[in-house]
Amino acid sequence: MSEIDTRKRVDLDDEARIDLLRTMQRIRAFESRVQTLFADGELPGFVHLYIGEEAIAAGVCGALEESDYITSTHRGHGHCIAKGHEFDRMMAELYGKETGYCGGKGGSMHIASPKLGNLGANGIVGAGVPIGVGAALSSQLRGSGQVAASFFGDGATAQGAFHEAMNLSALWDLPFVGVVENNQYGEMSALEEQQAVTDLSERATSYGVPGIDVDGMDVEDVYAATTAAIEAARAGDGPSLLVCDTYRFEGHHEGDTEFYRDDDEINEWRRRDPLKTYPERLIEEGVLTNAEWNDIVDEIDAELEAAIEFARESDYPEPESAYENLYAEEV
Amino acid sequence: MSEIDTRKRVDLDDEARIDLLRTMQRIRAFESRVQTLFADGELPGFVHLYIGEEAIAAGVCGALEESDYITSTHRGHGHCIAKGHEFDRMMAELYGKETGYCGGKGGSMHIASPKLGNLGANGIVGAGVPIGVGAALSSQLRGSGQVAASFFGDGATAQGAFHEAMNLSALWDLPFVGVVENNQYGEMSALEEQQAVTDLSERATSYGVPGIDVDGMDVEDVYAATTAAIEAARAGDGPSLLVCDTYRFEGHHEGDTEFYRDDDEINEWRRRDPLKTYPERLIEEGVLTNAEWNDIVDEIDAELEAAIEFARESDYPEPESAYENLYAEEV
Amino acid sequence: MAEAATGTESITVREAIRETLSEELGRDERVFVQGIDVASRGGTFGLLEGLGEEYPERVRNTPISEVAIVGSGLGAAMTGMRPVVEVMYSGFLGVPMDQILNQVAKLRYMTDGNVDIPLTIRTQNTSGFNAAAQHSQALHQLLMAIPGIKVVCVSTPADAKGLLRAAIRHDDPVIVFEHAGVYNREGEVPVGEYEHRIGEAGIEREGEDVTVVATQVQLWNALEAAERLAEEDVSVEVVSPRTLDPLDVETIAGSVRKTGRCVVVDETPLCGGSQSELATVITEEAFFDLDFPVQRLGVDDVPTPFSPPLEEEIYPDTDDIVTTVRQLA
């Protein structure tokens, strides 16, 4: 097993840093519009927003290659965007339109494009972890050099699937990265009501895997830790567990009354909002001007509005298509 | 969470020490006869012997009260005997006779008497752990002061059920003791082929639970560690995980060719055979004379032969009884 | 049957469930409730709101650990408690399936009846919420296929009260399938400690020409269909099985012997669905009275798609029932 130096500085040139910021803003903008669209009754189903947690998806996927794999969760829009999914087909999927990534069959909890290396968003807490480990196994067997990263929440670390998968990945030194998005809550229950030990990186020691505490509100910290984990993975040194501390600024799902937490706590975390701190930092460090940042925001907004237009104007799938694509080989 | 001092000397008077030895010998004698009876074709089904691991069941159950609970495994005969099950009804169960503890419905993998606090032997690796935790929860809710101990193998620590149960028991400070019988193998695969970390007590740290390494070949060490764990449990300090190092002297099940391990390893462990070392020690320390020990052995053998006779002479259950006792309330 | 009911009141399924749990918690200290966010949020769809404050010790939030939720419920049920555990969506039943299949359902039998298992598992089927394939499932057919656990399904407020109470007081494990689509349905419920008998079906509407056997959302659709068909002078008898395992074959087959025609409507996929089980026992019992084979309505063997028009496509509705009955009548 390797020792991973998480504090290792990674070389991030200006362009790379702006890319990280852009990805985060893409997620923030997307999710914010989804929130209003849902409130307006435009979007069917359940919606779990990623607002506040953008640095994780952006940092992890920023460090992955296009050909690497991820598995995602019920709170998966951010992962999709960071892994290269386009607004228009994502939005269309949320509307249940035929132009969506899943032809309307998946919806918010299941948007995914396996072709983009997203092996699926999951409505079953913890269930994506063994699948991610399987992709890592496949990569090892094929000698392809690909890495697989699974995103999952703090709550998911109470699920047996997480443990079985971690043990297997460590046992076989698979090129796997487990990414805990510790947003302090599983639904309406706080971390300490669900986990006997709240320092979740402890759970890595059971498998002799580096358990790395990451500032999930700092995209560069996430990027650096992921880069180190990926290097180890590709070098054949096996998996890592990144425990990214973060916070969801919105409810568990849209409609959540948030009776279980108070404004002070939320405001405390909002001060660390990566979409506040990171642009400030880049501007301060002269990487970006205020005007350039505004342009980025506007550009993204424009793309987003176009995507919403695309989704709205797309057709619903033909009802009969409900019976298609269950199998590759029909009898 | 409590700190448990496992090396704390426990007061064991001569009688108690002889009782521990007697329990071990009861198990050894029972299992040895089961082995020959099975080889002779007298016993149907599959049989997993406990030979070599006697110190664990004897030490753990010796420290438990009669009213405490256990859950058992596919390798469960030793647990039954230590928890007070009688030879005759056990043997009858192995023969599939109506006088068996389960009226012939359970057999070797499922002998259990809930009335004696044995909530079931289990053919599903790991599945007994949540059940044991539930008994501990029940005890906590009823304020009964009872403790629940679950036995399971090293292999079972790779199962999700074990993890979910440990987390819950630790989170709720339940009066629970997890007992890992680390016999170095799960079926035909060695510990290190199955577990990323072979020091299994590490798995306790994920839950902030004391993970105690116990010499599973030394009944007094098992007894002492269990006593400490029980005290903590009854005091409301929550669960412990005892990792008892041991070895099965026979195959995984009867019929196993044991191609996967060599005689040297077996002989090495046999030198620590608790049925060799413990009587020697008690005799050496003047707790027991050679003659007394021989008497104990003979007495047990006699009881055992009577039990076999009982089992042989008992009737098979009526075929129609197969349809009875699925439900308490028939419609 | 516990106490005789005196009069009725009109409440929703949601209210009936909350009330019944509150009453049973109040009546018997051995009863406790555990599940994800049951205490704070009140469990799935907020059904149990406030119960956690009433009984803080005995309404317990668990980690997201269905194996432990069900397994520890079982251990508690074997040792003097009467747990009511919640699995939020029936689509999550795969997670604790071993505990259900091999532990809950088999432990009494394997010990030849030496222990009772008064465990209630509450869960709910979902359709019509665009919740997609994993959250939108009807899965009681899987549980019907497991000997050792009784399966009841809640369609009406009276069911909610009568079946849930019966399950809690029952000495065997019972899984109660609620349905998100009927929580807000209102109906008459006997007041007092009303209990349905496990193993007893109900005739929800009497009729002469065709028997429709239906559950949950489809029961309400069937009643609506019957209403519409009455205008066409087709008299439909609507039967609610209530208990799916054990099944009240006598009541159901009795109706079919009378009408000679039968439609079974449920939301399970057709292959291996509850419809096949019902059709089979009905056919066995009423073969020589049947004019046509029993007709099955259900999901044509796909998972539930997200998109509203797709989801609508795959589930039976009132029109489908009307059309099918018309073909028989």
Next chain:
Amino acid sequence: MAEAATGTESITVREAIRETLSEELGRDERVFVQGIDVASRGGTFGLLEGLGEEYPERVRNTPISEVAIVGSGLGAAMTGMRPVVEVMYSGFLGVPMDQILNQVAKLRYMTDGNVDIPLTIRTQNTSGFNAAAQHSQALHQLLMAIPGIKVVCVSTPADAKGLLRAAIRHDDPVIVFEHAGVYNREGEVPVGEYEHRIGEAGIEREGEDVTVVATQVQLWNALEAAERLAEEDVSVEVVSPRTLDPLDVETIAGSVRKTGRCVVVDETPLCGGSQSELATVITEEAFFDLDFPVQRLGVDDVPTPFSPPLEEEIYPDTDDIVTTVRQLA
């Protein structure tokens, strides 16, 4: 169908499985095998003995972690491999059930066909070994009820070879139910890369009076029963469904339309059993040709008891089939 077979050889089910796996591992580098002790001991009942030495990289012992075994198989299947994973006993399927129900079976559909899942899950039903309730189960009925995974069941050596190869080469997930009770059965198998078509039943013996549809151990019992009944001049047609989902309704119902009488024999418990599904589709397709309702033989809704006379009691045998056919004929 891959290559045409030339001639046949007589081998056991056990040999057929080992041979097929060995050939497929040799033919396609994407194929790998994983499960508990598959490499060393050769998996359950030593079936795969020696395969681990032939392909040390691609025959892999796993920890005792069925969720990880199946789940990682799925992940590998989505990313360019063709895994064959083993769940030792079908009775253990409850452990990884969520991976099967919600992941393996739904991922292709939820992504609208954007990924293929060429995953084979091998498992085996058990009866007749006095292995008691958890190890002795027939559970293919649960899998038949899940849209998105195909279910085949191995009764003969030809099935073993033809169905296992088809499963491995198939681009959809297939669960192969073997049966411990048929591993040592011998029979003629086409030589070469023989493949059964998934979705095709087989007429194992032709007859005129009564159709017996049977699987696994019960198929052999049915053939024996047919032999005995022939002496009484009752001509029995024995049909093996082979693929349980999708089911070859045409072949099966075709036989019943000819004979007008049908017995379905399987080892699943009757409530929710495969027998009910088969009886239902047969009845729907052949209703007006049926002289009697389809008869079902199976386990009368109890778990499998350990004691030999009890276990014998609950499973159908040749006598039961003979008696039931006689009543119809």
